[in-house]
Amino acid sequence: MDLSTVFSLNGKVALITGASKGIGFCIAEIFAAAGAKVVISSRKQDVLDQMANKLKTKGYEATGIACNVGNMEELPLLVEKTVEKYGTIDILVNNAAVNPVFGPVHETSLETFDKIMNVNVKAAFELCRLCFPYLRKSSGASVINISSIGGLSPEHGLGIYSVSKAALISLTKVFAKEWGEAKIRVNVICPGLIQTKFSEALWSNEKIMNMIIKQLVIKRAGTPDEIGTMALFLASSASSYTTGGVFTADGGFTI
Incomplete structure (x- = not known):
């Protein structure tokens, strides 16, 4: 078995949301290193251009397309621009997420609830729908949703965020079941504490970190690379018999 072929994404086009930094950008860089043409998306075009150029200087093929995934009317244009640039979409990574509140769930406003659900769940649903015509034509289509351990068991102070991530896990399984006949694999990754700007309030606080470390078997925070390489497995033919995972x-x- 040629492992360089098994994990290769040569000729594939990957669309990754929330990809100007952190886990999203790391996934994009790893996919590009594996041969994929990557579209990184987030809200600010100038930042995306800067990050896409960083990938290009390494010899990778990358494009930045701005989109606020919380605004459903912007999503069709994101897909259209991706296809206009690269001709198709083989891999979709729904990574964009928000968590604007911390505290008791009963103190979460309806407006905040809607914002969290729109970005964390509804956008993933809609992007899957919009990408379906292209994914079904791919010889190795893969959708990877980025959830959270909060989706498996609610995290303290992160009530509706946890609810949204649980919904994303369920949505993953629904798409996996329905899209099996179209040969589209759909899987979800649930990171724990990963050292990114998104989670900085946790890992930069010594008291909180000490509490978290006591609950971990591996006594440290994770790195974006450790999510990116798992995503590569799920995007490549190495996971060709894996869906709904x-x-x-x-x-x-x-544990």
Whole structure:
């Protein structure tokens, strides 16, 4: 078996949301290193141009397309521009997420609830729908949703965020079942504490970190690379018999 072929994404086009930094950008860089043409998306075009150029200087094929995934009317244009640039979509990574509140769930406003659900669940649903005509034509279509361990068991102070991530896990399984005949694989990754700007309030707080470390088998925070390489497995033919899977990368927190 030629492992360089098994994990290769040569000729594939990958669309990744929330990809100007953190886990999303790391996934994009790893996919590009594996041979994929990557479209990175987030809200600010100038930042995306900067990050796409960073990939290009390494010899990778990359394009940045701005889109606020919380605005459903912007999603069709994101897909259209991706196809206009590269001709198709083989891999979709729904990574974009928000968590604007911390505290008791009963203190979450309806407006905040809607914002969290729109970005974390509804956008993933709609992008899957919009990408379906292209994914079904691919010889190796893969959808990868980025959830959270909060989707498996609600995290303290992150009530509706946890609800949204649980919904994303369920949505993954629904699409996996329905899209099997179209040969589209759909899987979900549930990271634990990963050292990114998104989670900085946790890992930069010594008291909180000490509490978290006590609950981990691997006594440290994870890195974006450790999510990116798992995503590569799920995007490549290495996982050709894997769909509907829920993969944790959490240092053993959920054991």
